[in-house]
Amino acid sequence: MFCRLRTHQWCFIIFNIMLFHSLLFGGDLLEKYFLRSLPVTYTDMKILQIREKARKLDMDPLKTNISKSFIISSSEVCSDQEVFLLTIVSSSPANRTRRNLIRQTWGNVTGIRGYAVLILFALGKPVSEAMQLDISEESQNHGDIIEGNFLDSSENQTLKIVMSMEWTLAFCSNAKFLLKTDEEIFVNIASLADYLLNLKTHLEDIYIGRVIHQEVPDRDPQSKGFVSLSQYQEQYYPDYCSGTAFVISQDVVRKIYVVAKETILLVPPDVFVGICAKNAGIIPIQSSRFSGKKHIRYNRCCYKFIFTSSGMEDDEILKEWREISDGKDCTLLETYYGLVSCRVLTYFDKFKHFNIETIKNEAFRFTN
Structure with missing residues (x-):
């Protein structure tokens, strides 16, 4: 299927990958x-x-x-x-x-x-x-x-x-x-x-x-x-x-x-x-x-690469520390996937929090 793609279709795919x-x-x-x-x-x-x-x-x-x-x-x-x-x-x-x-x-x-x-x-x-x-x-x-x-x-x-x-x-x-x-x-x-x-x-x-x-x-x-x-x-x-x-x-x-x-x-x-x-x-x-x-959403290979994550609960720290200190290294591909995964999920959390706060503010203003 990929071999049959035309030049403009390849350009569209590459453009979207770069945009992402x-x-x-x-x-x-x-x-x-x-x-x-x-x-x-x-x-x-x-x-x-x-x-x-x-x-x-x-x-x-x-x-x-x-x-x-x-x-x-x-x-x-x-x-x-x-x-x-x-x-x-x-x-x-x-x-x-x-x-x-x-x-x-x-x-x-x-x-x-x-x-x-x-x-x-x-x-x-x-x-x-x-x-x-x-x-x-x-x-x-x-x-x-x-x-x-x-x-x-x-x-x-x-x-x-x-x-x-x-x-x-x-x-x-x-x-x-x-x-x-x-x-x-x-x-x-x-x-x-x-x-x-x-x-x-x-x-x-x-x-x-x-x-x-x-x-x-x-x-x-x-x-x-x-x-x-x-x-x-x-x-x-x-x-x-x-x-x-x-x-x-x-x-x-x-x-x-x-x-x-x-x-x-x-x-x-x-x-x-x-x-x-x-x-x-x-x-x-x-x-x-x-x-x-x-707070960075957890992924083992992501956490093995980054330096810090904020707002950690006690049970999170204990569980995640055990996983990232298991001695297993991450390949370059696994690290890349981990970074993309935790970054996307972190953005979703940010937007979700933003939407919840917006709804609360609007409800408060409506009540007033």
């Missing part, structure tokens, strides 16, 4: 190659000063007064090994069940191809003393808790990120890369580490994740995320990586930390990191293998 793939993957290619931030010139005296200050950064004063910044520091966990990828998971004090699940699944990775991987949990102080006792007990059992000397709240999430960078510089400065992620995210450590190991050049100024382009600050005074003009005056935020998960190299940790200590801005935590990165002359790098805030 451009609709499916075109957005990622557009973000990666055409919507990147313009390079920052290092002749800017301010940027040069920040970089020089980062190079000379001294963390010894913090080490001599650990209790000022940390209630639980776990300062020894990184001292006896050369860490390639340090992962710090932003967690809420009460969510011990989730931390245990991560320890059993994707967080139960200590090395990739002979390179050490270390996974820790970053917390702020809980409200109750009873919960503080539980966290202390958990830390004694697992030795993977970092607890900052500030109240764990939605307003202090920026402090938690800065605290994570501070800990990295003070107690794990030999780590090549830092992955900051959230506890509701599924992370394929093996896939991510393999990608980072294959970076042959330009191993500095690495700031990679799902890049958000030209986001408008929330100017609604009634909104929880309200940002006034006095707090941030620009029309758009600079390009930044979604705070659900991003990777930065050790030199970027130093540069962002230096800027952060001199910056007071009431903006979302991931935006804050993006602003600090821009002020230090660092350009965020887009990777479509980070899901951002999207």
Whole structure:
């Protein structure tokens, strides 16, 4: 049948195949190659000063007064090994069940191809003393808790990120890369580490994740995320990586930390990191293998390729981790099919959610 097709029929089939793939993957290619931030010139005296200050950064004063910044520091966990990828998971004090699940699944990775991987949990102080006792007990059992000397709240999430960078510089400065992620995210450590190991050049100024382009600050005074003009005056935020998960190299940790200590801005935590990165002359790098805030519909070969998926339920993580860690590799064709499959299903979920929200909004307006 295919042999009998005429030229125009073949052209029609090829056109539709190309159209399908451009609709499916075109957005990622557009973000990666055409919507990147313009390079920052290092002749800017301010940027040069920040970089020089980062190079000379001294963390010894913090080490001599650990209790000022940390209630639980776990300062020894990184001292006896050369860490390639340090992962710090932003967690809420009460969510011990989730931390245990991560320890059993994707967080139960200590090395990739002979390179050490270390996974820790970053917390702020809980409200109750009873919960503080539980966290202390958990830390004694697992030795993977970092607890900052500030109240764990939605307003202090920026402090938690800065605290994570501070800990990295003070107690794990030999780590090549830092992955900051959230506890509701599924992370394929093996896939991510393999990608980072294959970076042959330009191993500095690495700031990679799902890049958000030209986001408008929330100017609604009634909104929880309200940002006034006095707090941030620009029309758009600079390009930044979604705070659900991003990777930065050790030199970027130093540069962002230096800027952060001199910056007071009431903006979302991931935006804050993006602003600090821009002020230090660092350009965020887009990777479509980070899901951002999207939940990627499961396919084994798709999940063996991507880095993250958001909004994961406990039973999902356990089931899917068992499947992708079974040792069976995916062929190129299986990976291609898996990516197409999970991308199509994810788009269907997005449209379904959009339609449900639209119906709810219309019903609410009709009721009013």
